[in-house]
Amino acid sequence: MKKILTIILFSISCLAILSFSIIFIIYASNKKVKEEYFTILESKSYVYEENRKMSFTIYSNKKNSLILYPDKNIYNLTIDTYDVELTDVEFDVNKYGNYYLYHMTANMPEVPLTIEDSNATLSIHNNKYTLKLNLGGLSIFDNNEYELLSYKDLYGVYSEIDGIKELVGINLELTNEYSYLTSLKLGGFSYGTLKYAIPNIKLPQDIDILEYLPNYKIDKVEEEYTLALTSTTYFIPISYIDLKYTKVSYIILILDGHKYYIDQHQFSLKILDYDIYKDYLIKGEFIYD
Amino acid sequence: MKKILILLFAIAFIIFPLTTVSVKASSTEYLAYSEIIMSSGKLLRDFTKEEMDDALKHTEGNYCFTIKIYPVNKNVRATYISQTVMSYYNTSGTDVTFTKLIEVETNQKVSFNTGGSLSASASGNIKKVKAEAAAKGNVSYSKQQEKSYKEKLEEKFVIEAGSSIIVYLTGSLIISNGVASVYDFFYRLCYGGYEFVTITEQYTRVVKSTEF
Numbered sequence: 090m091k092k093i094l095t096i097i098l099f100s101i102s103c104l105a106i107l108s109f110s111i112i113f114i115i116y117a118s119n120k121k122v123k124e125e126y127f128t129i130l131e132s133k134s135y136v137y138e139e140n141r142k143m144s145f146t147i148y149s150n151k152k153n154s155l156i157l158y159p160d161k162n163i164y165n166l167t168i169d170t171y172d173v174e175l176t177d178v179e180f181d182v183n184k185y186g187n188y189y190l191y192h193m194t195a196n197m198p199e200v201p202l203t204i205e206d207s208n209a210t211l212s213i214h215n216n217k218y219t220l221k222l223n224l225g226g227l228s229i230f231d232n233n234e235y236e237l238l239s240y241k242d243l244y245g246v247y248s249e250i251d252g253i254k255e256l257v258g259i260n261l262e263l264t265n266e267y268s269y270l271t272s273l274k275l276g277g278f279s280y281g282t283l284k285y286a287i288p289n290i291k292l293p294q295d296i297d298i299l300e301y302l303p304n305y306k307i308d309k310v311e312e313e314y315t316l317a318l319t320s321t322t323y324f325i326p327i328s329y330i331d332l333k334y335t336k337v338s339y340i341i342l343i344l345d346g347h348k349y350y351i352d353q354h355q356f357s358l359k360i361l362d363y364d365i366y367k368d369y370l371i372k373g374e375f376i377y378d
Numbered sequence: 379m380k381k382i383l384i385l386l387f388a389i390a391f392i393i394f395p396l397t398t399v400s401v402k403a404s405s406t407e408y409l410a411y412s413e414i415i416m417s418s419g420k421l422l423r424d425f426t427k428e429e430m431d432d433a434l435k436h437t438e439g440n441y442c443f444t445i446k447i448y449p450v451n452k453n454v455r456a457t458y459i460s461q462t463v464m465s466y467y468n469t470s471g472t473d474v475t476f477t478k479l480i481e482v483e484t485n486q487k488v489s490f491n492t493g494g495s496l497s498a499s500a501s502g503n504i505k506k507v508k509a510e511a512a513a514k515g516n517v518s519y520s521k522q523q524e525k526s527y528k529e530k531l532e533e534k535f536v537i538e539a540g541s542s543i544i545v546y547l548t549g550s551l552i553i554s555n556g557v558a559s560v561y562d563f564f565y566r567l568c569y570g571g572y573e574f575v576t577i578t579e580q581y582t583r584v585v586k587s588t589e590f
Contacts, residue, residue, distance in 0.1 A: 141532050181527045192527040237475060239536035244548070244583040254579065264538065264586070294548055294581055295457070337531060352534040358484045358547070358580040 125150045126373035128211075129361045130225030132333040134276025136353045137200050137229050142177075145211060145224060146361075147191040147373075156213045156220060157182065157191065163214040164195065168227050169206040173198040190360065203231045205277030207331040219376040225333045225369075228277030230341075230350070238342065238349035239264040242291070245335075245356040246324065248298035250307050253366065256335045256356060257298045257307060258326040260291050267344040270316040273325055276338035281325040282311050288320040302326060334361060334369070408489055408575045413459040414551065419451035422493055422555045422573040430494075430557065434569055437559035441566075445506055449515045449556035460547035463582070466535075467542040477534045480545055484529050484580065488517070494570020496558060507558045507572055515554040517574045535584070543586045549579040 127148040135143055147156075156162055157180045164175040175195035183190045209227035213220045242262035247254050259275065273281030285302050298305045301324075310328045336358075340351040361369070408414065414421060425433075437446035464480050490508050491497075497504075511517070537543050555573035559566050 241586045355531045355582045
């Protein structure tokens with residue numbers, strides 16, 4: 090009798106534990122995770138040509154989000170007063186620590202003239218919400234009045250500024266000889282500090298800029314300066330009106346009074362670690378109808 | 379009877395791991411780079427036999443069910459030049475304007491490589507060595523990406539007659555390597571070198587040349 094009672098009580102306990110576990114698992118899986126989306130403010134400057142693509146990086150805590158479905162969303166890009174719907178949107182999702190990294194690509198919109206905005210936004214509309222994301226600096230360049238410049242070597246030079254590795258200059262070796270460089274602009278948001286350009290040198294890509302230029306200031310944009318060119322190879326320091334991490338950029342130059350450009354170039358491929366760049370992190374804003 | 383069972387049990391622990399399916403440590407992209415310059419120390423592939431044997435001596439002994447790690451290089455900074463991403467040779471007699479879609483895989487993963495009999499051992503052993511070596515060498519790989527994405531950008535160049543252009547990646551690495559021995563029941567099951575390589579910076583560079 091005792092044995093039977095023990096078996097019955099044991100069976101009831103097991104059933105109770107099993108039921109509770111099933112209920113808990115169902116509850117946990119149905120519990121809604123609050124969606125969060127972030128962008129890191131970067132600087133991307135593109136040159137418009139037909140069929141070109143542009144890319145955006147979004148961080149999220151959701152692996153499978155509604156915003157990932159182009160047939161359920163409208164993606165609007167706003168650069169200054171220019172507002173355009175993006176087409177041919179695609180996503181690639183990768184796990185990134187505790188978050189997910191959405192790599193979004195879309196067709197580059199045609200622009201009537203060069204547009205740039207240091208606080209461009211991406212708005213994603215669906216039947217549940219509008220998600221507004223700050224992209225940072227975005228520029229689309231109209232190259233109609235510029236000649237493509239030939240060069241022999243081009244790379245970015247980086248230095249740590251306030252704990253962050255920033256693009257502090259470019260090393261450029263031109264193919265042809267010129268007499269004067271009167272302007273150099275890197276994309277929409279940074280300028281060559283021609284007064285401190287160094288001829289005949291190819292610096293390493295990772296340096297301490299203050300070892301070469303003790304007076305260098307990343308946010309001091311110089312006034313106009315004419316650089317008399319004594320060489321085809323120069324290190325040209327860069328300064329910013331609004332400092333953001335430069336990933337893609339074109340370069341515009343005025344050499345001997347003529348306008349030239351270097352096409353959009355992928356300077357850095359680094360996936361920005363949001364722990365290191367947390368001061369640059371901007372949370373996406375939800376707008377509900 | 380009890381003694382026979384203990385003996386059989388001990389034999390099983392020795393033989394069984396040797397007959398499990400061996401999993402090679404994944405070959406890693408960095409081994410194909412055209413140049414890696416470390417600020418000090420050497421890559422695993424450059425260790426001489428004497429250097430390897432000297433290091434392995436630190437992991438020898440009478441150990442039971444343990445992993446002995448001896449780090450040789452800890453978080454050493456290095457620079458690298460990758461393989462060529464894109465190249466174009468203008469063999470025509472005129473200058474050309476060349477447009478190319480450049481595809482580059484962004485990469486922030488921590489690569490892990492092993493050598494010696496360690497690399498042919500069971501995947502479980504390799505995982506344990508990885509965890510122990512990371513802890514001893516202060517290597518953080520918890521943020522390892524499972525996949526990196528392809529960044530594509532169309533770029534236009536002027537290429538003079540008789541010139542070539544190449545695009546490649548450069549950047550910075552952090553390298554930690556050493557040796558490890560895996561012990562079973564007072565028996566050294568496998569041993570060899572291990573290596574962690576973390577890409578910390580990744581840039582592109584465009585270079586033109588008149589030499590093919």
